Amino acid sequence: MKFLDIGVLSERSGVPPSTLRYYEEVGLIASVGRHGLRRQYGPETLTQLALISLGKTAGFSLDEIRGMFGRDGVPDVPRAMMHARADALEQQIRRLVTLRNALRHVAECPAESHMDCPKFQRLVRVASHAQRGGAQPPASIATGGRKPRR
Amino acid sequence: MKFLDIGVLSERSGVPPSTLRYYEEVGLIASVGRHGLRRQYGPETLTQLALISLGKTAGFSLDEIRGMFGRDGVPDVPRAMMHARADALEQQIRRLVTLRNALRHVAECPAESHMDCPKFQRLVRVASHAQRGGAQPPASIATGGRKPRR
DNA sequence: CTGCCACTTCAAGTCAACTTGAGGTCAAGC
DNA sequence: GCTTGACCTCAAGTTGACTTGAAGTGGCAG
Numbered sequence: 248m249k250f251l252d253i254g255v256l257s258e259r260s261g262v263p264p265s266t267l268r269y270y271e272e273v274g275l276i277a278s279v280g281r282h283g284l285r286r287q288y289g290p291e292t293l294t295q296l297a298l299i300s301l302g303k304t305a306g307f308s309l310d311e312i313r314g315m316f317g318r319d320g321v322p323d324v325p326r327a328m329m330h331a332r333a334d335a336l337e338q339q340i341r342r343l344v345t346l347r348n349a350l351r352h353v354a355e356c357p358a359e360s361h362m363d364c365p366k367f368q369r370l371v372r373v374a375s376h377a378q379r380g381g382a383q384p385p386a387s388i389a390t391g392g393r394k395p396r397r
Numbered sequence: 398m399k400f401l402d403i404g405v406l407s408e409r410s411g412v413p414p415s416t417l418r419y420y421e422e423v424g425l426i427a428s429v430g431r432h433g434l435r436r437q438y439g440p441e442t443l444t445q446l447a448l449i450s451l452g453k454t455a456g457f458s459l460d461e462i463r464g465m466f467g468r469d470g471v472p473d474v475p476r477a478m479m480h481a482r483a484d485a486l487e488q489q490i491r492r493l494v495t496l497r498n499a500l501r502h503v504a505e506c507p508a509e510s511h512m513d514c515p516k517f518q519r520l521v522r523v524a525s526h527a528q529r530g531g532a533q534p535p536a537s538i539a540t541g542g543r544k545p546r547r
Numbered sequence: 548c549t550g551c552c553a554c555t556t557c558a559a560g561t562c563a564a565c566t567t568g569a570g571g572t573c574a575a576g577c
Numbered sequence: 578g579c580t581t582g583a584c585c586t587c588a589a590g591t592t593g594a595c596t597t598g599a600a601g602t603g604g605c606a607g
Contacts, residue, residue, distance in 0.1 A: 254583070264584085265566055273564095283573055284585050291512045297521050301496040304489055306456060309564075315500065321510060322503050329504035336497045339454055340490055346451040347486045350465065353472050354479035361466065362441040371447050404553070414554085415596055423594090433603050434555045459594075 250279060250287035260296045275299060275313050305336060345370065400429060400437035410446040425449060425463050455486060495524040 257264045270276045271286070276295055278286035295316070302312035314324045315332065322329060349370050358364040407414045420426045421436070426445055428436035445466070452462035464474045465482065472479060499520050508514040 252584085263566085266564085268585090269565060285573090285583080286585090294512055294518065294521055297524060298496075298499065301492055301499070301521070301524055304456070304492050305496050306454070316503060316511065326504040329500055333497045333500040333504070336493060336500065340493050340497070342451055342454050343486060343490050343493065346448075346455050347483050347490070349448065349451070350479055350483040350486065353466060354476040354483070362444055368444065371444055371451070402554085413596085416594085418555090419595060435553080435604090436555090 249290055250282075251290065251292070252282075253286050253288070256288045256292060256296075260293055262296055262300075270299070270309075273309060273313070275309060275317055305339065345373070399440055400432075401440065401442070402432075403436050403438070406438045406442060406446075410443055412446055412450075420449070420459075423459060423463070425459060425467055455489065492524055495520065 251259070253264050253267055256262075257267060260267075262270075267276070268286075271278060276288070276292050276299075279289050280287050298316050299309075299312055302315065303309075307315070315322055315329070317323070349367065352364075352367055352370060353361050356364060356367065358367070361367040401409070403414050403417055406412075407417060410417075412420075417426070418436075421428060426438070426442050426449075429439050430437055448466050449459075449462055452465065457465070465472055465479070467473070499517065502514075502517055502520060503511050506514060506517065508517075511517040
C-alpha cells in the first residue's frame with residue numbers, strides 16, 4: 248500500500264499536519280480512508296498540495312482554489328471562468344514584473360527620494376489600474392481585492 | 398495648494414478612507430499636515446499607494462512594504478536585501494506562469510481527472526520547491542510563508 | 548450665525564487561515 | 578499485556594489587515 252500517513256505527507260510536502268487536517272476539513276484534500284484512527288493519503292495528494300501552494304502564491308483564497316481543482320482535480324467552475332482566471336493571472340504577472348523592476352531600481356538608483364525620480368515614476372505609474380477581483384474600483388490605482396492573502 | 402483631502406485621495410486611488418487612515422497609522426503613508434482636523438496629502442502619495450498595491454499583489458506584508466519604500470521612498474533595508482526580494486519575486490513569477498499554464502490546461506484538456514494526466518503532472522511537479530520567505534521548508538513542495546495575505 | 552456634512556478619534560468587531568492545547572485512542576514493538 | 582508515540586477531536590486562541598459605529602469637530606455655503 249503506497250498510502251501516506253499524515254506525518255509523511257507533511258514531511259514530503261512541507262505542510263504542517265495541523266494544516267493538512269484543516270485542508271481536509273474545508274474539503275481541499277481528501278484522505279482515502281483510515282488506518283485505525285489515522286488518515287491515509289494517496290500520492291496524488293502531493294500534486295494537489297503543490298497546486299494549492301501555487302494558488303496561494305497567486306493570492307487565491309482557499310475557496311477559489313477548491314473551485315479550480317479542489318478535492319479531485321475536477322474543476323467545478325466553467326472553463327470560460329478558468330480562462331478568465333488565467334487572464335487575470337497574466338495581469339498579475341505583469342504587475343509583479345513592474346514591482347521587480349521598481350525593486351531593482353531602488354536597489355540601484357542613488358537618488359535621494361525615488362518618489363521624485365522620473366524613471367521611477369514612469370515605472371510605477373504604468374502599473375496603475377487592473378488587478379484581480381473582477382469589477383475595477385472607482386478610480387485608477389486600485390486596491391488588490393481583499394483576501395488576506397496569506 | 399495641490400493638496401488632497403482624504404476623500405479625493407480615496408477616490409483617485411480606489412483605497413477607502415478607513416484604509417488610508419490605517420495606512421497612516423502604521424506609517425505606510427504620511428499626510429503633509431492638517432486643514433482644520435482634515436488630513437492633507439501630497440500628490441506623491443498616489444505613487445506610494447500604487448507601490449503599496451503592487452507590493453500587496455506580490456504578497457508582501459505591510460511591514461515588508463514599509464521597509465522597501467515606506468513613508469518616503471527611502472528604503473531602510475540594504476540593497477542586497479532588495480535584490481534578494483527581486484530574486485524571490487522572479488521565482489514567484491515563474492510559479493505564477495506555471496499556475497497559469499495549469500489553469501489553461503484544465504480549461505482545455507478533456508481528461509477525467511487532471512491529477513492523472515501526465516502532461517498536467519509534469520506541468521505542476523516542476524513547480525515544487527522554491528517560494529518566498531527565506532529558508533526552505535523541510536521538503537519539496539513548501540507552503541508559501543504565512544502572512545495572511547489576504 | 549446656522550446648519551450641514553465631510554471629516555475626525557477610538558474602541559471594538561470581522562474574516563481568513565491557521566495554530567495551540569487539553570484530553571483521548573490505538574497499532575506496534577518490547 | 579504494557580507502554581510508547583504518533584496520531585485523533587474539538588474548542589479556543591492568534592495574526593494581519595482592515596471595517597464599523599458611536600460620538601465629536603469645524604470649514605464654508607446660504
